Amino acid sequence: MQRITPFLWFNDQAEEAVEFYLSIFDDSRVLTQTKYGEVGPGPVGSIMTIEFELQGQKFVALNGGPHFTFNEAVSFVIHCESAQEVDHFWEKLSVGGETSQCGWLKDKYGVFWQVVPTLLPRLISDANQDKAQMVIAAMLQMQKLDVVALQTAYDDA
Structure with a gap:
């Protein structure tokens, strides 16, 4: 339960x-x-x-x-196994809403979501802090998270 x-x-x-x-x-x-x-x-x-x-x-x-509205203080994270899943949820949930930085969006009802590839936590928690910081720097430049670009930032560090 x-x-x-x-x-x-x-x-x-x-x-x-x-x-x-x-x-x-x-x-x-x-x-x-x-x-x-x-x-x-x-x-x-x-x-x-x-x-x-x-x-x-x-x-x-x-x-x-x-009486009440949603705000960014609470959001729902969608863990995506692939770039196709990121694209699917990003495109569908953002219709009529607003997109933001680092994979965050607000849907047309005001609910906040984070569309996150499952590889991201692994990359940003890597023991090699130079690699982790390069991924974070790349992520901070994105709205929809780009799986290939995040992996490339990690590999190039």
Whole structure:
């Protein structure tokens, strides 16, 4: 059983956001939904929460109103095995959102993601600090992380 579940507060776009995420991540599904009743605070019969799963990771999305918004203090890291996976998630999640430095992006719902090749932690934690620093320097120049360029920076150091 997953002991910690990210809980995402949306104004009123939880259903739309969940469908967006399900369209991007394979092996994903809606698990349960709850609806607002007579006591509110949302319209009677409208979706209150959606529990969903993205590649085995459970989340809950809430239509909670405009009281809170997402910010960079919390993000979700997608560990990508290949450049093709980096491209897939970067291109799909950034549609209608904003891209940033070092593999970070904000999707069109304001949720922050980091699209990271799995080789990056290994390269930047290398015992050879010259190599690690060259990779970090290369990464700092990128928005979408380029697997080939990161490996080249490491190899050329």
